[in-house]
Amino acid sequence: MRKTLSRAVLGATVLGLAAMAAPGSAAAGPAPSERQVTDLVPAPVQAIADPAASFRLTPFTVIHAGRGAGDVATYLRGLLRPATGYPLPVVPVNPGRSTISLDLGHADPRVGSEGYQLDVTKSGVRLRANTSAGLFEGVQSLRQLLPSAIDAKTVQHRTWTIAGGSVLDYPRFGHRGAMLDVARHFFTPAQVKTYIDQIVQYKINTLHLHLSDDQGWRIEIKSWPRLATEGGKTAAYGDPGGYYTQAEYQEIVAYAASRHITVVPEIDMPGHTNAAQATYAELNCDGVAVPPRTDIEVGYSSLCIGSPITYRFVEDVIRELAAITPGKYIGIGGDEAHSTSAEDYRAFYEKVSPLVAKYGKLITGWHEIAKTPLPTSAVPQYWDQGGPNADVAAAAARGNKFIMSPANRAYLDMKYTAETPLGQSWAGLVEVRDAYDWDPATFVPGVGEQSVAGVEAPLWTETIRTNDNIEYMAFPRLPGIAEIGWSPQEARNWDGYRERLAKQAPRWVVQGIDFYRSPQVDWRG
Numbered sequence: 463m464r465k466t467l468s469r470a471v472l473g474a475t476v477l478g479l480a481a482m483a484a485p486g487s488a489a490a491g492p493a494p495s496e497r498q499v500t501d502l503v504p505a506p507v508q509a510i511a512d513p514a515a516s517f518r519l520t521p522f523t524v525i526h527a528g529r530g531a532g533d534v535a536t537y538l539r540g541l542l543r544p545a546t547g548y549p550l551p552v553v554p555v556n557p558g559r560s561t562i563s564l565d566l567g568h569a570d571p572r573v574g575s576e577g578y579q580l581d582v583t584k585s586g587v588r589l590r591a592n593t594s595a596g597l598f599e600g601v602q603s604l605r606q607l608l609p610s611a612i613d614a615k616t617v618q619h620r621t622w623t624i625a626g627g628s629v630l631d632y633p634r635f636g637h638r639g640a641m642l643d644v645a646r647h648f649f650t651p652a653q654v655k656t657y658i659d660q661i662v663q664y665k666i667n668t669l670h671l672h673l674s675d676d677q678g679w680r681i682e683i684k685s686w687p688r689l690a691t692e693g694g695k696t697a698a699y700g701d702p703g704g705y706y707t708q709a710e711y712q713e714i715v716a717y718a719a720s721r722h723i724t725v726v727p728e729i730d731m732p733g734h735t736n737a738a739q740a741t742y743a744e745l746n747c748d749g750v751a752v753p754p755r756t757d758i759e760v761g762y763s764s765l766c767i768g769s770p771i772t773y774r775f776v777e778d779v780i781r782e783l784a785a786i787t788p789g790k791y792i793g794i795g796g797d798e799a800h801s802t803s804a805e806d807y808r809a810f811y812e813k814v815s816p817l818v819a820k821y822g823k824l825i826t827g828w829h830e831i832a833k834t835p836l837p838t839s840a841v842p843q844y845w846d847q848g849g850p851n852a853d854v855a856a857a858a859a860r861g862n863k864f865i866m867s868p869a870n871r872a873y874l875d876m877k878y879t880a881e882t883p884l885g886q887s888w889a890g891l892v893e894v895r896d897a898y899d900w901d902p903a904t905f906v907p908g909v910g911e912q913s914v915a916g917v918e919a920p921l922w923t924e925t926i927r928t929n930d931n932i933e934y935m936a937f938p939r940l941p942g943i944a945e946i947g948w949s950p951q952e953a954r955n956w957d958g959y960r961e962r963l964a965k966q967a968p969r970w971v972v973q974g975i976d977f978y979r980s981p982q983v984d985w986r987g
């Protein structure tokens with residue numbers, strides 16, 4: 463123990479002397495006003511700023527990892543080292559000075575399984591949580607108390623102060639998601655990882671991958687090999703296709719898990735199935751493969767509800783997907799089945815829904831599945847635009863919780879304004895305030911706080927091809943959805959949020975996030 467400590471401290475000392483001599487390192491001062499614990503996004507449950515208590519990171523600072531906190535401590539180190547150039551060794555014993563201490567298991571019980579306590583004083587930083595996930599979310603807050611330059615990939619010779627104060631925080635809802643449609647356009651594992659690293663900053667904990675649709679099939683299914691090799695060739699507008707081997711999918715899942723994000727895979731059905739039916743003739747009622755489609759119409763496809771092979775196909779897909787998905791949920795689609803009769807739709811899900819439990823998973827899917835018999839453990843995803851829905855209210859009354867993703871509030875592919883070059887507008891124009899100023903617990907009659915699992919921001923990719931495109935549509939609206947999922951409703955109001963959001967812009971600039979500079983916000987950078 464002593465040897466490790468002394469080597470680490472020695473290392474810090476040597477590098478520290480060098481860094482201290484670095485040109486241009488101004489004297490430390492209290493954190494500038496734009497960076498206080500009261501500026502955090504999402505807004506915390508409790509935050510008391512103490513600017514005079516700012517902590518200055520130095521080349522001698524160490525990161526103390528209490529038992530079980532090593533992974534998050536190493537992640538934090540990885541975040542801080544590129545821009546500071548400091549050693550920031552992770553040490554098992556708290557040296558009691560110039561330390562960022564991560565403490566697992568000694569937090570106030572109120573913080574639950576994802577919350578944390580963060581205390582920043584002149585002498586050190588203490589982050590406490592009851593789980594690694596809580597420590598991880600606390601690190602996301604800690605990042606925002608440092609200058610935006612902290613996200614630079616090269617050493618910045620400057621002082622590094624962490625704004626002083628204390629935070630006690632925990633989420634309102636457990637499900638705080640982003641959906642990426644990788645079917646209309648394919649995104650490589652590297653592109654998905656980039657998005658993962660952008661959304662974790664705002665305490666998103668779920669990534670829903672829309673893996674199949676009319677225009678393409680994106681996941682290898684070993685028992686139906688041509689689904690990916692052929693069904694993966696196409697994409698919207700005839701753009702290049704692609705697919706994840708099961709190994710690549712598992713790589714995405716593992717990367718997400720290292721950022722405390724759970725992947726929810728979705729196979730859309732009984733509609734949105736043209737790619738599968740163009741690949742396997744036997745999936746069509748007449749035994750003839752349909753032509754591939756790369757236009758962006760919806761509602762024209764349907765699996766063959768009366769054919770037994772359809773259910774072997776669906777079972778094989780669910781079985782293989784469940785085997786490579788550690789998360790509890792599998793998405794079984796259900797939207798826009800305009801070419802499936804109501805009777806057939808019900809008959810389809812009466813056969814399919816039990817298959818999810820058979821392979822040890824829980825059901826999610828678009829809210830239309832609430833018309834069919836579901837276990838109360840199923841979590842349908844609401845995507846309509848508000849107003850009464852008898853099937854949804856009845857399911858809520860039976861005990862189902864809903865993921866709230868109203869298209870006219872949470873759909874990131876909706877244009878901001880008529881001038882937005884990307885996206886669609888069938889659910890209306892969704893500016894930054896529209897995406898923020900709503901309450902998921904009052905949006906649909908009969909779906910109250912206890913019936914809301916959380917929120918999710920879908921990004922459909924008919925018109926989205928690059929990470930730049932993703933960033934332009936997701937920022938600044940995704941942080942707003944994340945705040946709706948995390949912060950107390952009473953802590954949320956547009957006038958306060960737009961001020962805090964404005965202060966996030968310098969971070970996005972440093973991170974190279976190509977965000978939409980909405981005129982609704984007085985951007986700070």
Ligand code: IFG
Pocket residue numbers: 760797798828845873875886922
């Ligand atoms: N609705 C379709 C999506 C996508 C979307 C684009 C759902 C659940 C329109 N279904 O939203 O496939 O095309 O905004």
